[in-house]
Amino acid sequence: MLFRKAKLWLLLWAALAGAAQDGAAGRFIEHVKVLTAEQMQGRAAGRPELALAADYIEQQFKSYGLRPPPGAAFRQAFPITAHASLGENNRAAYNDGSRWTSLKLDEDFRPLSFSASGHATGQVVFAGYGITAPEYGYDDYRTLDVRGKLVVVLRHEPQEFDENSIFSGRVYTLHGQLEAKALNARRHGALGVLFVADKPNHPSETALGEFTPLAGAANHGILFVEVSAAVVEGWLRLAGRSLEQIIKDIDRDLRPRSFALPERLQVDLTVEVNQQTAMVDNVMGYLEGATDEYLIIGAHYDHIGLGEQFSMSASGKGLVHPGADDNASGVAVLLELARWFSGQLRPRRGILFIAFAAEEIGLLGSNFYAENPVLPLSKAVAMINLDMVGRMRENTVYMGGIATGSGFRELVDAAGRRFGLKLDYSDSSGYGSSDQFSFLAKSVPVLFFYTGHHADYHTPQDTWDRLDAEASARLIELVRDIAQRLIENPKKPRLLRPSR
Ligand SMILES: [Zn+2]
Ligand SMILES: [Zn+2]
Structure with missing residues (x-):
């Protein structure tokens, strides 16, 4: 499909998605459907279709009344190598x-x-x-x-x-x-x-x-x-x-x-290496608080396109890898949180919502942001990262970073009890690295949410119909509750150095 036509289609769908659904589960799955549609071609960094996903996210942020962060724009562009050859x-x-x-x-x-x-x-x-x-x-x-x-x-x-x-x-x-x-x-x-x-x-x-x-x-x-x-x-x-x-x-x-x-x-x-450079965008929306402190909530919106070197499927290379769980699900949760918080009274602390590009090729978007923050990272109370949050099983949410901030354990335990979710903190057994590490490396305490690995990971079968939207709606409540306390609690979490 022509790119222009794809853009028109996107505008239409965005309007429909917002209007037709009520209920968090319905809105969640509509976002995932848009981000995993054929026109997105698997959202690979370096391919033009990624910009369609960025457009959609920016439109949603705007429709909730979010502003760009002070002194910045909705988009933060950064370079990647799209293609390289040896000279x-x-x-x-x-x-x-x-x-x-x-x-x-x-x-x-x-x-x-x-x-x-x-x-x-x-x-x-x-x-x-x-x-x-x-x-x-x-x-x-x-x-x-x-x-x-x-x-x-x-x-x-x-x-x-x-x-x-x-x-x-x-x-x-x-x-x-x-x-x-x-x-x-x-x-x-x-x-x-x-x-x-x-x-x-x-x-x-x-x-x-x-x-x-x-x-x-x-x-x-x-x-x-x-x-x-x-x-x-x-x-x-x-x-x-x-x-x-x-x-x-x-x-x-x-x-x-x-x-x-x-x-x-x-x-x-x-x-001598010859590089073809492409620009990709982190997409940001800011909700102002009463102080200059703020919480960061992030999710990567890129995926692996047609598989390239990252496909886990031998027969699927060259096919669209839609990336519904990885990580349209995280973006959908991010958007739903942005929508909800935008409708509340002005909080004590602000919230910076960021959808990162180029995570799949090396955490590039979050790393670029952490190296070039638009708001001082010393004012960030914590960073919440959402990556693969659409396939909850046995009521369990896997959590990383619980040991990086003072009070995190109590905060998260209490939220888990409130919403009847089991929280698994066995952080070191293969949860994969994701964008939270870019912030931890800058001494920001992090919390990472993940609903677990599965056989469709990085394959063409990671499709929207295999997600559990009702379960993700409960995860949204969990994250919302934790985020709410992080922006309202008078005490700012301290970075904890893990000890062994
Ligand atoms: Zn991911
Ligand atoms: Zn991935």
Whole structure:
């Protein structure tokens, strides 16, 4: 269907959806139907259809009387890489003090699709996992000066097989994302990132990661290449170290083990990656409170389009992945909360409603927002994230982040009892990482709502008719009650550092 025609259709449907339904369950499912309609083509970031979903959300915000946040617009645009290819000029070499050795492209090193293009030469610093996580009291850069140097950074994050780790064990936090590592290295003044697999933790993975031409993080202006573990091991030996020992040491006591490699080691790097950039939008609506404090409620509205590299269905690639549960359901809850709160008396604190783009390709929208907030994050009392909230089973809501804010446990327990819902706090057993991590990384306490995994996750079968709208209506009441208390309680929650 032509894009213009699709837009007209959307306007019509938006009018109907608002008028025809009363009752939260009815409105919930109407929002989901619009967001999962054929015309949306699975809402992939980097595809034009995503803008249709953004238009719909903005229209709904406006129809409730929400305003843009003070000094901002309804849309916050940010760049992503829509498509990437390797150029002709990709070269790397190192000198260990005696001679230069060149590295083979695709065997010893390979640029990532979001790398900057350019040339750098300099000393090398080993910067652990490349993570600065104030919320966990962990900083690989604490003792380092990496300005004008290249940093070697490990994939993933510490203690990844430790279910009790403050880094959430097998669930990666935002800090495990490559984009976060790139931004952090640039922030510390590094010339480039030499990324290495945490091979001792994943011994079967021998090859370098594939170069992906598909949509992903934007070029953040820093060189970023993967270097084989064998090459990096050779460099570490110059300092009498090994990857295995370093990883073991960090895992044991969660203390960084960063250090500068001997000065005689020099790396020379040239990268050429051609990127096609696309702009996508976070969509925001603001409800003003009596003070400048506010609550953030968010849900991502993008999904995986025709499956691309993210489909879990072998036969479904190339088909529309409608993403009803993931995450039209979260957006529908967000909209219903926005509608309800807009009809109430002015609250003590405001509420910032945000629908994030590009979550599926690496939490990009929430990360961009957290790096470029339109309201000071120090005034945010908490961030509530909704991701996959349409398929409640056995009356159970899975919750993350309960240990990140003072008073959260009591607050949420009481709400669960009030609405007869079972709350599962076993946070570390595979709830997936979602946009809340972008805010936790900026020291905002978070609450994450999720109704559980299922076989239709990331397949063409994640359709609206498989959702339980009545159950989601009860979840809406639960979240509304918690949000209400967060904006009215005189006491602001304090960020708690999880301890093990
Ligand atoms: Zn999701
Ligand atoms: Zn997803």
